[in-house]
Structure formats: structure tokens, C-alpha cells
Amino acid sequence: MFEMEKKLNGYVLTTAEILYHLPDYPEFLQTYIWQDYDLDPKYPALRKFLDFWEKELDGRLHSVRYASNKLIYPNEVHFTDSQFKLH
DSSP, X not given: OOHHHHHHTTXXXXXXXXXXXXXXXXXXXXXXXXXXXXXXXXXXXXXXXHHHHHHHOSSOEEEEEEEEEOSSOGGGOOXXXXXXXXX
């Protein structure tokens, strides 16, 4: 699915700040930023990524903060039948 299609189908740009414990030094925290288009309010892509992290990666999750914003709202999209010709 193309980016514009996703936006028109209700996807929102979602950014997550993931804090995790370093595998070799668990007392230290590292930050990872994840960003993708996802569906609000259940965020299936983010959940899938976090499930993958917990199953496959060594760094134990500490916390996850996320924010999302619709970039296109339905009332901002207008279709028109007009045409403009130059020259």
C-alpha cells in the first residue's frame, strides 16, 4: 500500500520511543526510535514489532512511549471536476 493510500485509509504516523536494557550491561538503558504508519487506537504494527522484540532480541524492554498524528483529515481532501490548461 502506498503512503498516500495508507493516510486516506486511516493510518496515522506513529512514533515510539523504546527504552531497553543493554544485554551486556542490564543496569544501563538504551533508546530506540521506531516510526511507521499504523492504525489508531490498537496499533497492530507497533504491537507486532514489540512482540518480535520480546521473542527475538536480547535487550529486555524497560518502557515504551508513543505518539501519533493524523497527517490528513477527511475534511482536508477535496475532489474536483475542474481542469486548468496552460498555453
